[in-house]
Amino acid sequence: MRLDKLLEHEKIGSRRKVKALIRSKQVTVDGQIIMNESLNVDAALQNIFVGDTKIQQKTHVYYMLNKPQGVVTAVKDAKHQTVIDLIEKNDQRVGLYPVGRLDRDTEGLLLLTDNGQLGYQLLLPHKKVSKRYEVTVNEELTALDCQAFSEGIVFSDGKKCKSATLTILSSKKDESHAYLDITEGKFHQVKKMFLAVGKKVIHLKRVSMGPIQLDSTLSLGEYRPLNQAELQALLPYFTIHKKEKSVEDEI
Secondary structure, three states: OEHHHHHHHOOOOOHHHHHHHHHOOOEEEOOEEOOOOOOEOOOOOOOEEEOOEEEOOOOOOEEEEEEOOOOEOOOOOOOOOEOHHHOOHHHOOOOOEEOOOOOOOOEEEEEEEOOHHHHHHHHOHHHOOOEEEEEEEOOOOOHHHHHHHHHOOEOOOOOEOOOOEEEEEEEOOOOEEEEEEEOOOOOOHHHHHHHHOOOOEEEEEEEEEOOEEOOOOOOOOOEEEOOHHHHHHHHHHHOOOOOOOOOOOOO
16 A cells, blocks of 8 residues: 555545655654655555554455466456455455466466555566466477577567576476476466477466465465565565556466
8 A cells, every 4th residue: 555545544644744744754664764655565564653653554465376277367257257256255355356367277376465556566577576387388398498488489470578497397208397487477478488489388387476486285276365474575566666667468
């Protein structure tokens, strides 16, 4: 939540008064004087003070979901079960949404939050948030494929992907397994990248996004709140800037 909106919500004062308090250097976040009224903050993760008064309210929710196949990454869908449907009613919040998207037939890590600014930051191309996928393809992977991914895959329409890291885990004539690390999110990107080198993805699972790793104890369809260490790891993405680039569709 924006700092000025949080303080107004906590009845520190009117919007005008809140802005005046910030400009007069009376507001601190984790011990630092904050002059940016639009700073994304969460009182559950940060020490926010107005003078000697500490803001205590838990502002947002953050969930890690192990998304199963067949579920769509959407808030609502007329035909299919959505990732929001997997969240218990008492854990849902107004504005809860998935950060980025995974195809209906892709499984694995998905973050859900009602902190819209944080989700936006995690998807900005210039933030270069790394995402790791476990990939199974229908043919042999080679060192030449690794080189092609590193140099940047070019799609049939001429679009070129940023450099990606392909790590081969096993390689056979009719099936190979690998990790793929990318820092962007073009539509259907992973599948298109492998098609560009003549391979078809037959199974795809996201195992990490930025500093967040999929909890191996979560079964498909299960979720849990992020723990304190995971939340702290997300703090660098709370900073916002006035001129941010638009985000692209996720895998």
